[in-house]
Amino acid sequence: MFSVRLSDNIAIQAGVNSLLDVARQTYKEANMDAADLITKLSESHGISLDLKFDTARQYYISIPATEVDTLPEVFINIYRKKNRLECQTLDLVKLNQKIIDAHNEVISMSDQTVHEMIQDIRSEIANLFRISEAISMLDMLSAFAQIATNHDYVRAELTDVLAIKSGRHPIREKIHTKKFIPNDAYATQQSRFQIITGCNMSGKSTYIRSLALMTIMAQVGSFIPADYASFPIVHQLFARVSTADDLEANVSTFAAEMREMAFILRNIEPRSMVIVDELGRGTSTTDGLAIAIAIAEALVESHALIWFVTHFHDLAVILAERNGVVSLHLAAEISPDTSKMTMYYKIAEGPETNRFYGLALAKLVDLPPGVLEYAQTVSEKMNQIAQRRHSKTRALAVSRKRNLILSLKEQLLQARDGKMEGEALRKWLKRLQDEFALRMAAIDGDESVCCGSEDGEEQEGSSSGLVERTAPDTVDNQPNREESLVPFLNSSVKERSVIEISSDDISEN
Numbered sequence: 001m002f003s004v005r006l007s008d009n010i011a012i013q014a015g016v017n018s019l020l021d022v023a024r025q026t027y028k029e030a031n032m033d034a035a036d037l038i039t040k041l042s043e044s045h046g047i048s049l050d051l052k053f054d055t056a057r058q059y060y061i062s063i064p065a066t067e068v069d070t071l072p073e074v075f076i077n078i079y080r081k082k083n084r085l086e087c088q089t090l091d092l093v094k095l096n097q098k099i100i101d102a103h104n105e106v107i108s109m110s111d112q113t114v115h116e117m118i119q120d121i122r123s124e125i126a127n128l129f130r131i132s133e134a135i136s137m138l139d140m141l142s143a144f145a146q147i148a149t150n151h152d153y154v155r156a157e158l159t160d161v162l163a164i165k166s167g168r169h170p171i172r173e174k175i176h177t178k179k180f181i182p183n184d185a186y187a188t189q190q191s192r193f194q195i196i197t198g199c200n201m202s203g204k205s206t207y208i209r210s211l212a213l214m215t216i217m218a219q220v221g222s223f224i225p226a227d228y229a230s231f232p233i234v235h236q237l238f239a240r241v242s243t244a245d246d247l248e249a250n251v252s253t254f255a256a257e258m259r260e261m262a263f264i265l266r267n268i269e270p271r272s273m274v275i276v277d278e279l280g281r282g283t284s285t286t287d288g289l290a291i292a293i294a295i296a297e298a299l300v301e302s303h304a305l306i307w308f309v310t311h312f313h314d315l316a317v318i319l320a321e322r323n324g325v326v327s328l329h330l331a332a333e334i335s336p337d338t339s340k341m342t343m344y345y346k347i348a349e350g351p352e353t354n355r356f357y358g359l360a361l362a363k364l365v366d367l368p369p370g371v372l373e374y375a376q377t378v379s380e381k382m383n384q385i386a387q388r389r390h391s392k393t394r395a396l397a398v399s400r401k402r403n404l405i406l407s408l409k410e411q412l413l414q415a416r417d418g419k420m421e422g423e424a425l426r427k428w429l430k431r432l433q434d435e436f437a438l439r440m441a442a443i444d445g446d447e448s449v450c451c452g453s454e455d456g457e458e459q460e461g462s463s464s465g466l467v468e469r470t471a472p473d474t475v476d477n478q479p480n481r482e483e484s485l486v487p488f489l490n491s492s493v494k495e496r497s498v499i500e501i502s503s504d505d506i507s508e509n
Helices: 002-007 018-045 090-122 125-150 204-220 253-267 287-304 312-317 357-364 371-388 396-415 422-446 504-507
Strands: 049-053 059-063 075-081 084-089 162-167 183-187 193-198 228-231 236-240 272-277 305-309 327-336 338-350 499-502
Touching: 002 090, 018 059, 018 090, 059 090, 059 272, 075 090, 084 090, 090 125, 162 204, 183 204, 193 204, 193 287, 193 312, 204 228, 204 236, 204 272, 204 305, 204 396, 228 272, 236 253, 253 287, 272 287, 287 305, 327 357, 338 357, 357 371, 396 422
Parallel strands: 193 305, 193 327, 236 272, 272 305
Antiparallel strands: 049 059, 059 084, 075 084, 162 183, 162 228, 327 338, 338 499
């Protein structure tokens, strides 16, 4: 008890103030004298005495009531509490006052010493801040160096193009139970708004979050978890990724989405980067799609870099021919009997063509067969209606041609400003010419196709592709880059690592 109370009075190290050291020693000796006094009284009167303390009376004596019938006259301030007697002596009262005075003096002198130290430190506060900043900068740089050398990170380039080869989520790859599957990314003004669709659990959220994290890492000076990376300077980064409501503010999930998107639309600028993970899910399908389309149009007009994850297939179809819009999806494969889903976790061109992955997942969790059959029938009929609604027209073909020409212009400008030359540049231009001719011929052929064409054909040529949009200047001095400029998405996803989900796996969990 004494040691605990004494520690409260040792705020200043011994030797700083000699008078404070004397006051502290006096306080300590007075407490020890109180303990010695009780020991002497117990021996002289032959009574078992216990020394107690409380803030009101300071030290007092506690005696079992069965020990004595009457107390000697030396004991004063006697109180009976149940089966114990509490009292003091005149000497103990004097010691209590001495302890109080010594304690007050220690507190007063400690406070004075602290204020004097503060005044001395104030004159050196600027130097202390500089030292703190230097230490924190050194700590950050050493952490960057350690992670870059231990995890095969690369130094990013600062250009006008966002191009990532085999990028990885810096956190997810460390905690994933299996090998993390890297992904590519490419974005310029001609592909600034990227609509990402795909099955549930296919990795859409991880993909867009990894892009945001790598952008931040590049701009703070860290190396990047990728094989190659270049980034434009981003002035603002907005993220709408949460799906939780706000009970304290009496805000629903949909209201929270709208509030966040309103803030983004008010503050977005051409040098911004935005990731949106689902939008319009908290209201009716019609209203949600309408709001998602309206917000997407506003984001396209902002000329910022946008990654927009959605399960609204109509959104990808409606915006497919808008200038600056491309459609991507996370690849997955569903077995013919829908008993197994194979997730490739690999980004691929075009929207998700399989519109029934939700039903496939529902079958894996053993919903009643009748419910699943009816849902399948309704989904097929609604899909047929949607296909007829988005049939091809001459205006659509004109829009596709315009986007193809704009994409060609952007690539030629990048070739002009890039560092590629000689035979490598000639081969690249020849390949670009061949691909442009093929895509233009495909669009001309589609004009004669009837209105019942499949959605998959409708998307052909609408996205200029990540490979052909790659800037020559982003791959300078990279081996074997002249033939395939950061070959995004051109390898078969089936050749890569996959994770399969089957009904047996779900039933075991």
